[in-house]
Amino acid sequence: MAKLPRPVVRLIEKLERLPGIGPKSAQRLAFYLLRHPQEELEDFATKLVALKTDTVLCDQCHNVSETDPCDVCDDKNRDPALLMVVESPLDQLAIEHSDKYQGFYHVLHGAIDPLNNVGPDQLYLKDVLDRLDGVKELILATNPTMEGEATALYIREIVENAVSGIKITRIGHGLPIGADIEYADGVTIARALEGRRSL
Numbered sequence: 001m002a003k004l005p006r007p008v009v010r011l012i013e014k015l016e017r018l019p020g021i022g023p024k025s026a027q028r029l030a031f032y033l034l035r036h037p038q039e040e041l042e043d044f045a046t047k048l049v050a051l052k053t054d055t056v057l058c059d060q061c062h063n064v065s066e067t068d069p070c071d072v073c074d075d076k077n078r079d080p081a082l083l084m085v086v087e088s089p090l091d092q093l094a095i096e097h098s099d100k101y102q103g104f105y106h107v108l109h110g111a112i113d114p115l116n117n118v119g120p121d122q123l124y125l126k127d128v129l130d131r132l133d134g135v136k137e138l139i140l141a142t143n144p145t146m147e148g149e150a151t152a153l154y155i156r157e158i159v160e161n162a163v164s165g166i167k168i169t170r171i172g173h174g175l176p177i178g179a180d181i182e183y184a185d186g187v188t189i190a191r192a193l194e195g196r197r198s199l
Contacts, residue, residue: 008034060131062107062124064089072096072105079103081136085128085155087111087143095141103139106131111147112154118147120154128155129162137167144173144191 004012008030015026033041057063058070065071072078072092082103086092092105108123120126132138140155142148156168174192184192 061105062109063092063105077102080134082139083128083131083135083137084139084141085152086141087148087151091141091143103137104131108142108151111142111145111151113147123151125151125155125158129158132159132163132166135166137169139169139171141171144187 011030011033012023012026015021015029016023018026021029033044036044055064055066056068058065058068058073060069060073063070063072067074079102082101083106084095084101084103085106085108086095087108087110089107089109092107095101095105106124106128108125110118110123112118112120112123128138138155138159140152142152142155152170159166159168172191172195174188174195
């Protein structure tokens with residue numbers, strides 16, 4: 001039986017570790033890269049290394065940035081009375097693309113997940129309390145999963161025990177625009193009913 005060259009096997013093994021990439025996808029990607037010119041691969045490798053060397057975590061919100069503080073935390077036009085807690089930098093990016101939120105963020109880099117040994121100490125949770133000076137509304141925008149809900153409840157509890165006078169809200173969940181009700185699961189429909197409003 002023919003064996004793959006060791007450099008190809010090593011790359012496949014690394015690619016398999018990426019989320020959503022199985023053995024077959026990793027093989028396809030490795031052979032796709034193998035067909036590219038050397039200069040393109042070197043450029044790709046340089047950008048891959050720069051992913052860590054040219055970025056930092058903002059000391060204030062913990063978002064990935066090129067500067068510390070990040071552009072959002074450094075923006076004097078934002079509303080200091082609003083602080084939104086999100087699970088990941090991608091969640092913050094999605095909310096920013098909506099152009100509807102002008103407050104500040106706090107990025108947790110995950111959610112409480114006991115089954116995978118992720119507790120509050122593995123996340124940027126405790127320093128949420130340090131960011132509440134002048135905040136009138138804390139918006140919990142964790143994902144509508146069991147882990148996201150547990151994280152939101154945990155944050156609510158620690159904030160309510162430490163500070164008074166802050167309104168704590170949860171982003172609405174429910175049916176997305178353009179979705180058919182018949183294809184929605186029970187939890188999504190329940191959320192949509194809970195979040196109903198007057199027309």
